[in-house]
Each structure stands twice: as C-alpha cells, then as structure tokens.
Amino acid sequence: MYRIDVHVHPVLVSEILEKYPGLLEKVREIFYIGTAPQPIEVIFKQMEIANIDKVVLLPIDCTTRFGVELPPVDAVMKLVEKYPERLLGFTSIDPMRADAIEALKEQVKRYEVKGIKLNPALQGFNPLDKRVLDFLRKCAELELPVLVHTGHVWMKRDSLEHVNPLVWDKIATLVSDLKIVLAHMGFPWLWETFTVLTRHENVYADISNVYTGSPREHLSYILTEALPKRIVERFLYNKIVFGSDYPRIEINKMAEALGSLDIDAQVKDRIFGLNVGKLIRL
Numbered sequence: 673m674y675r676i677d678v679h680v681h682p683v684l685v686s687e688i689l690e691k692y693p694g695l696l697e698k699v700r701e702i703f704y705i706g707t708a709p710q711p712i713e714v715i716f717k718q719m720e721i722a723n724i725d726k727v728v729l730l731p732i733d734c735t736t737r738f739g740v741e742l743p744p745v746d747a748v749m750k751l752v753e754k755y756p757e758r759l760l761g762f763t764s765i766d767p768m769r770a771d772a773i774e775a776l777k778e779q780v781k782r783y784e785v786k787g788i789k790l791n792p793a794l795q796g797f798n799p800l801d802k803r804v805l806d807f808l809r810k811c812a813e814l815e816l817p818v819l820v821h822t823g824h825v826w827m828k829r830d831s832l833e834h835v836n837p838l839v840w841d842k843i844a845t846l847v848s849d850l851k852i853v854l855a856h857m858g859f860p861w862l863w864e865t866f867t868v869l870t871r872h873e874n875v876y877a878d879i880s881n882v883y884t885g886s887p888r889e890h891l892s893y894i895l896t897e898a899l900p901k902r903i904v905e906r907f908l909y910n911k912i913v914f915g916s917d918y919p920r921i922e923i924n925k926m927a928e929a930l931g932s933l934d935i936d937a938q939v940k941d942r943i944f945g946l947n948v949g950k951l952i953r954l
C-alpha cells in the first residue's frame with residue numbers, strides 16, 4: 673500500500689517560479705501565502721520524514737478571474753514527468769473557459785493526468801452552472817476524479833456562495849459516476865460533509881489544512897470531537913483521504929498528527945492510502 677498526500681500546491685516550487693517572472697507576486701496576491709519559495713527537494717524531504725510515497729500536485733487555473741494559472745499546468749506536468757515515482761499530477765482547467773472541454777482532452781492526451789483540481793471560490797464559478805456540469809460529465813467519462821475546495825474561505829474578495837459541501841450533493845446525484853473529493857472536510861461544515869459522504873458512493877473528503885490550532889489539535893478536533901470518533905470509525909472509515917495542503921502545512925507535521933490520532937489504526941491506514949486507491953488510478 674502506498675501512503676499518499678492528495679493535497680499539495682506547487683505554488684512556491686522554486687524550479688517553477690524561476691521560469692515565470694512575475695508569478696511569485698501573483699501567487700502572493702491571489703493564493704495569499706507568505707512562505708518563501710522552496711526547491712522540490714523540500715517536498716521530497718518532508719515526504720521522506722513522513723513516510724509518504726507519493727503526493728498529488730494541484731495547480732489552479734484562474735484564467736477567467738485573474739488571467740493566470742497558479743502555477744502553469746504545463747510546468748507542473750513536466751515536473752511530474754521528471755519525478756514519476758513520487759509525484760502525481762492533477763490538472764486544473766477553469767470550467768468557465770469556452771474551450772474547457774477541449775483543453776481537458778488536450779491535457780489528457782499530452783500528459784499522465786490523474787485528476788482535476790477545482791476551486792469555485794478562487795476560480796469564481798457556480799458548480800451547478802450548465803457549462804460546469806457538462807465539464808464534470810466529461811471528467812466522469814474520462815474517469816478523472818475531481819478534487820474541489822469546500823469550506824472556509826479567508827479572503828473577502830472570494831465568495832462563500834459555492835463552497836458549502838452540500839452543493840456537491842446535487843452534483844453527485846446528477847453525475848453519479850463522477851468521483852469527487854471534498855477538500856478540507858468542508859470545514860467548518862463537517863456535518864454537511866458527513867451527510868454528503870454517507871449519501872454517495874463516489875464522494876470522498878480530504879483532511880487537509882489546519883483551521884483550529886496545530887495539526888494535532890485540528891485533526892483531533894475534526895475527527896474525534898466535532899465529528900465524534902465513533903462516527904468517523906463507523907461511517908467514514910472508507911471515505912476520508914490524507915492531505916496536507918503544503919506549503920500552508922508541512923507534509924510531515926500533518927502525517928505525524930494523523931499518525932498520533934486516537935482512532936482505530938486500521939482506519940488511519942485507510943486514510944493514509946487504501947481509500948485513495950479507489951479514487952486514483954496508480
């Protein structure tokens with residue numbers, strides 16, 4: 673079994689930033705992050721410490737709203753090609769682009785695309801818009817899982833309107849063969865996430881990012897308190913996957929936090945890897 677981090681943002685990888693002058697300022701402004709650029713080696717080091725075999729890189733295509741990809745999908749996919757043992761590449765296409773479906777087909781032809789990353793708040797779209805639904809149907813047809821931001825949004829510039837996990841109940845009904853990962857467990861809408869997860873076979877959630885203290889405090893809060901441990905062990909054991917949200921959170925810190933969590937060891941193994949196996953073709 674591979675241990676996988678499904679939520680890594682390659683926004684501050686220095687090998688990529690060096691090739692795109694001006695991108696760092698865009699990352700700071702749009703993605704709102706102050707951490708210094710780091711070589712890809714930092715990700716590998718953190719993986720090594722955490723005993724994580726593979727990480728999923730998630731670019732975000734914000735062309736409609738901000739005229740930029742964070743970072744360019746091509747650069748991310750080339751990095752994945754360089755380190756195929758350790759990196760898995762999701763693509764990101766702004767579903768409001770007129771050529772969204774064409775661009776998706778093109779990406780899939782050119783690269784080893786494992787899934788799609790979407791963020792309705794940052795990309796500024798309504799997941800129930802007809803154009804988006806058509807795009808999602810295409811993702812299902814191509815057997816590509818969609819990892820979507822759900823939950824809290826800090827920037828007032830971005831809307832909360834389309835990031836409630838309940839939005840995806842309707843989509844999971846309309847496009848029932850689409851595999852969906854609700855990022856961040858939809859925090860703080862944890863019971864909404866629970867409801868959607870337990871209603872749909874193809875919907876999963878990742879535990880990435882930390883909203884309530886340290887990684888340990890946060891995971892303990894969301895997986896044993898806010899959602900009681902018995903609920904997680906009984907109903908969500910096959911629905912949750914591991915993610916850090918690097919570079920916002922260090923991969924090894926998040927993995928240590930999950931490792932030390934007071935829940936059934938088999939459930940932790942599932943979160944670290946077994947559940948991802950049902951989602952991503954490895």
Ligand SMILES: [Zn+2]
Pocket residue numbers: 679681855880917
């Ligand atoms: Zn993220």
